[in-house]
Structure formats: structure tokens, C-alpha cells
Amino acid sequence: MVAPDLPIGDRIKRYRGERRQDVVAGLAGISPDYLSQIERGLKVPSLPILYAIAQELGVPAAALIADTAAPSTTHPDTSEPSIVRVLMGFGPPRSDPAADPTLLRQRVEGAWRGWQSSGTRFTDVGQILADLIADVEHAARAHRDAGGIGARREVMRVMADLYFLLRSYLRRTGRVDLSMVAADRAVRAAEEADDPLRMAAAQWNLGHVLLAAQEPDGAEEVALRAVEQLRAAPMTEVDRVAMSGALQLVAVVAEARRRNWSAARTRLRECAAPAAEQCGEGNIMWTVFGPTNVVLHRVSIEMEAGDTCEALHVADEVETTRLPSMERSFTFALEVARCHSLRREDAAVLLSLRDMEGFAPEDLARTPLARELILTVIRRGRTMHARQAEKLAERIGVF
Known part of the structure; x- marks a missing residue:
């Protein structure tokens, strides 16, 4: 097969x-x-x-004869059908009492921790998201006409956080269309909760969906508008700076997608980097914003701009063990592997790929760029490298 x-x-x-x-x-x-x-x-x-x-x-x-004419740059649809069904219909009607908002929050935060740290995160989260969506939506309906305004707002906060997660899951499983639906529901939930921090995080999530949909102009507009709205929003200064910095990174990526390398570098250096230095390493609203993430974006810019030597030089300074997100570590390792591939350094490509297999096997198997890097080593690598790449391809299901 x-x-x-x-x-x-x-x-x-x-x-x-x-x-x-x-x-x-x-x-x-x-x-x-x-x-x-x-x-x-x-x-x-x-x-x-x-x-x-x-x-x-x-x-x-x-x-x-391949089913597709050329390797796809987009993720194949690997989302759990049950998640799609419950997203579109909120699941079956429930007559049971609504779950307590505090318990729902614990479940959502647990799902988020698994999504950011587990090497089998697609399997783990895929098994719990459908029930979680149904329970949160049921709680939202149950509290719609209830007298406790505080409980309703807390449910809306939980709902926003859940749809942030769902946006990321659907994007990574090839459903950019439904990822947009999840991002829109997160915006609505955050607005109903009247939570400025989550409203900004909802715009950050929407920006990432627009980037995935190849709409960098829209992503940048959404991100920078949210930055302006944060200036007068009531919240701690640390949260304001961190969330603004995360939004600036969306604008940085948008500039890079338009191949405006100079503008991307300038925004990274003058807007995102100072915010990261001010607030330090963190994970505000699950954005993983901090100095390390800023440096990772610098690596991405140089790689996309074609300066693989500078990208690898910057990458040598990065220590990803401090990151709370395995996904971000995987993306960084993948970009390093791509730099080595562009330099035809197949031994280094294999080393990076095998490292990724160790800590993020499901991401490796599901990412089109990773699959293409493996095939590239097989096509042009020395016999020893090609054989190692073939064995890796077999393990993750390319062959």
C-alpha cells in the first residue's frame, strides 16, 4: 500500500x-x-x-497513478466525523441538567494542555472534542434565560476558549472552511462574555484562519485593528502587552506571505520583539507568545526569503524546551529541516525528521511539507539516506 x-x-x-x-x-x-x-x-x-x-x-x-496530480500543500481532511457533525448541529438534544461551568472550564483547559503537549494530540483531542462541544453548547442554552448573569458569562468564556481550540484542530486536520466557522463562533462567544482579552484572542484566531485561507491582507487588518482596540481595554498591562505582541506576529506573517520581507523584519523587530521582552515567556490565551516565539518567526522569515544560511544561524540560538507548545516546537524543527533540504543537506534533514518523529509522530504523518521532505531525500539522497527515509516513510504511512 x-x-x-x-x-x-x-x-x-x-x-x-x-x-x-x-x-x-x-x-x-x-x-x-x-x-x-x-x-x-x-x-x-x-x-x-x-x-x-x-x-x-x-x-x-x-x-x-497518484490520486492527485501533484503533492498537495494543504492538509488532507483527517478530522473526526463526529466533531464535524456536532459542530454543525450541536449534537443530539439533551434533557440532562447542564454541566457546571467550572467543570466545563477544567475539561476545556485539560483539552488545551493535551493539544499543546501530547505527541498523539490528534487522537487524544479527537476523542473528546465532540462531547465537549455538545456539553458546552448545552450549557449555553441552559443559561440563556437563567437569572445568573455571572454563570452565563462564564459559560461564554469557556465557549470562546473551546472554539479557539476547535479552530486550531480543524485547521490542522485540513478543514479550513470549518475552522472559519469555529473562529466566528469564538468571536461571538467572546463578545457576549464582554471579555476584552478573549475578544482580542478571538481576532488572533480569526487572523490565523485568514492566513490559512491565503488572505494575508484580511489577516493583517483584523490583527492590527484588535491591537488598537486593546489600547483602551480594561485589563492588566502584562496581558495587554502580551496579547498585542501575539497579534503583531499575525501581521508579521501576513507581510511575509506577501513577500514583503523588509516590512516583516521591521514589524518583528520594532513591534513584536519589544513586547516579548517586556512580558517574557508565556502562553497568553494559548498563543505561546514570548521571546522564543519571536525568534522562531525570525527563522521563518529568513527561510521564506531564501536566506537559509541566516535562518540556520538564528535557529542555532533557539532553545525550544522552554516552549509550552509542542506544536510550535514541531513547526520550528520542520522549518529547520526545510532549510537543510534547500541546501541539499540530506543527512541533516533526516536527523530533523527523526527527531520530529520522536516527539510529534502524528504531526509528522499529517503535514504535507514533512511528507515532501521525506520523498525529496528518497529521490536524491545517497543510498544510505534514501533507505533511512524509506523506512521513515513506511512508519508514518507515506508508503
Whole structure:
């Protein structure tokens, strides 16, 4: 079995196995160099050649045709169907008494901790989100007409935090469309709770959805408007600075997505970095904002700008063990691996990938860029590197 999105060249190489390339090429009536180019993704075989190769490999021609024409840069849909169903319909009607808001908060915070720290977070959170959504929505309905305004507001705070989490889960499982729905519900819940900090966090989440939807202009507008609103919002100065800094990072990413490298660097240096230094390491509203996260964004900018030497130089100064989010550590390691790949340093790519497999195996298996990096090592790496990459591909389900 091979993954449905595996390119044709990688499928041919996979089915060829230990058979010599020149032997298969000769029997298929093509040159070894041409078969090599096909396997490396540099050439696309015609149908007659594809049939000839399939015949020599002893597999149906359909087995060599990928379900998608090229590797996708977006996540495949891997969300739990039960979560999607309850999101769209709030689950079955419930006649039981509503859960206590304090208990709901404990459950949501526990889910958030698992999402940020567990190497099997997709499985863990996927098993509890559907019931959690249903219980929180049920509590919101039960307190709608109740006399306790305080309890209603607390339920809305819990709901906002839950939909922040759901936004992240749906985005990472390939449902950007439903991630937008979750972000919108978080905005509404935060507004009804009349909680300025959560209202700003809701805009931060919305900004990330817009970035995922390839709308950097909208993301930047949302983030900077929220920064302005925070200036007069009642809250502690530490919370204001930290949340403003997290929003500035959304604007930094938006600038980078538009390839405005200078503007991205300037905003990072003049807006986000001072805020991080002032408030220190933290996790305000689960944003993981602090000096380390700011440096990680600097690595991302330099990598996207094509200066892999500078990106790796900056990365050498980073210590991710202080981060409360495993996801952010994974993203950083993935970007370092990509830098090494661009420099054709396959041994370093493999080292990074195996490290990621150790602490975030589910993220590694679900991330298109990680899969592409593995296939790149297989295509161009030395025999030893290619074999190690093939074994890794087997373990995470690429093959």
C-alpha cells in the first residue's frame, strides 16, 4: 500500500524496490536516465510508457497513478466525523441538567494542555472534542434565560476558549472552511462574555484562519485593528502587552506571505520583539507568545526569503524546551529541516525528521511539507539516506 497522494515517480521507485533501475528501464523500452528522471519527478511518462513500466513491475497501471496530480500543500481532511457533525448541529438534544461551568472550564483547559503537549494530540483531542462541544453548547442554552448573569458569562468564556481550540484542530486536520466557522463562533462567544482579552484572542484566531485561507491582507487588518482596540481595554498591562505582541506576529506573517520581507523584519523587530521582552515567556490565551516565539518567526522569515544560511544561524540560538507548545516546537524543527533540504543537506534533514518523529509522530504523518521532505531525500539522497527515509516513510504511512 502507498499513500493516495504519492507522486507517480515515487510510486514507481517504491514498486521497483531492489530491482536495478537499468534493468527495469531496458525491459520497458526506455533509457535508465529517462526512468531516473521519472522517479525524481522531473519527467511525466506517457501512458504507453506507464503501461510498459507497470507490466515490468508486475502491478496494474492504476497502481502507479497518484490520486492527485501533484503533492498537495494543504492538509488532507483527517478530522473526526463526529466533531464535524456536532459542530454543525450541536449534537443530539439533551434533557440532562447542564454541566457546571467550572467543570466545563477544567475539561476545556485539560483539552488545551493535551493539544499543546501530547505527541498523539490528534487522537487524544479527537476523542473528546465532540462531547465537549455538545456539553458546552448545552450549557449555553441552559443559561440563556437563567437569572445568573455571572454563570452565563462564564459559560461564554469557556465557549470562546473551546472554539479557539476547535479552530486550531480543524485547521490542522485540513478543514479550513470549518475552522472559519469555529473562529466566528469564538468571536461571538467572546463578545457576549464582554471579555476584552478573549475578544482580542478571538481576532488572533480569526487572523490565523485568514492566513490559512491565503488572505494575508484580511489577516493583517483584523490583527492590527484588535491591537488598537486593546489600547483602551480594561485589563492588566502584562496581558495587554502580551496579547498585542501575539497579534503583531499575525501581521508579521501576513507581510511575509506577501513577500514583503523588509516590512516583516521591521514589524518583528520594532513591534513584536519589544513586547516579548517586556512580558517574557508565556502562553497568553494559548498563543505561546514570548521571546522564543519571536525568534522562531525570525527563522521563518529568513527561510521564506531564501536566506537559509541566516535562518540556520538564528535557529542555532533557539532553545525550544522552554516552549509550552509542542506544536510550535514541531513547526520550528520542520522549518529547520526545510532549510537543510534547500541546501541539499540530506543527512541533516533526516536527523530533523527523526527527531520530529520522536516527539510529534502524528504531526509528522499529517503535514504535507514533512511528507515532501521525506520523498525529496528518497529521490536524491545517497543510498544510505534514501533507505533511512524509506523506512521513515513506511512508519508514518507515506508508503
